[in-house]
Amino acid sequence: MTMHRPIIARSTRTRRALGVQAVLEWAFRIEKARLELPPPKDASGESFGFGLEYVLLQRAALGCRVDGGQHKIGSYTHPDAEVIAATLAGMPDSLGGKRMAIHVAELARAGLTPDWMPGEVPRCVPVETKRNQHGERATTVVVGTERVLTRGKWRTVEVLACPVTWRPHPEQIAAARRGYEQWWQALDWVREGLVAGSMLREVEVTGVMPGRKPWDR
Structure with missing residues (x-):
C-alpha cells in the first residue's frame, strides 16, 4: 500500500485554536493585516462587495503556504491573517457594512473591547x-x-x-450597550464566515465568543 506522507503530515499538523476576538487581534495587531475595503457602487448601482469567492481568489493569489511564527519578517503578513481581513471586509450592510468592519479592525488592532460602560448607573x-x-x-x-x-x-x-x-444619561449608557451588541453580532458573523469557508490553514476558529450582554451578569 502506498503511503502519502505529505497528506498525512498536513492533516496531523496542530493548528492554533483561538476564539474570533483573539483571531482578529492576531491578524490585525500581530500580523498587521490591512483591511482592503471594496470600492463604492458604480454608476449603475452595482456593488463590488467582497464575498467568499473573493477570499478564495485572495488565498489562491497568495500562492504556496508559508509557515508563520511569533515574529514577523519585514512586511510579511501571514496568509491566514489576509483571509481574516478579507472576510471582515465583506461585512454586510445589515450589520454596519464598511463602517463596522473598520470599527472591528481598529478595536482588534488596539486589543480593545467596546466600552459598554460597566458599573455605570444614572x-x-x-x-x-x-x-x-x-x-x-x-x-x-x-x-x-x-x-x-x-x-x-x-x-x-x-x-x-x-x-x-x-x-451619565440613561440614553448614553443604552447607546454604549447597543454599540457593544452590534460589535458582538459583527464578530459572530466573521466567526461563522471563517468556519464555513474552511480557508484557514494554521488557525482554527473556535466557538468562544465575548459575553453577549455582560451587563446582565
Whole structure:
C-alpha cells in the first residue's frame, strides 16, 4: 500500500485554536493585516462587495503556504491573517457594512473591547457647582418670585431652584450597550464566515465568543 506522507503530515499538523476576538487581534495587531475595503457602487448601482469567492481568489493569489511564527519578517503578513481581513471586509450592510468592519479592525488592532460602560448607573446631580470657603455647593437659579409675610410686612422674595441632570444619561449608557451588541453580532458573523469557508490553514476558529450582554451578569 502506498503511503502519502505529505497528506498525512498536513492533516496531523496542530493548528492554533483561538476564539474570533483573539483571531482578529492576531491578524490585525500581530500580523498587521490591512483591511482592503471594496470600492463604492458604480454608476449603475452595482456593488463590488467582497464575498467568499473573493477570499478564495485572495488565498489562491497568495500562492504556496508559508509557515508563520511569533515574529514577523519585514512586511510579511501571514496568509491566514489576509483571509481574516478579507472576510471582515465583506461585512454586510445589515450589520454596519464598511463602517463596522473598520470599527472591528481598529478595536482588534488596539486589543480593545467596546466600552459598554460597566458599573455605570444614572445619578441625579447638579448641573453646576461652585466652591467657596464653606465648601462645594450646587449652583441655584431664580425661577420666580413670591410674596411672603415677614414680621408683619409683605415682602417679595426670589424663588431659587437647583437645576439637575442625569450623569451619565440613561440614553448614553443604552447607546454604549447597543454599540457593544452590534460589535458582538459583527464578530459572530466573521466567526461563522471563517468556519464555513474552511480557508484557514494554521488557525482554527473556535466557538468562544465575548459575553453577549455582560451587563446582565
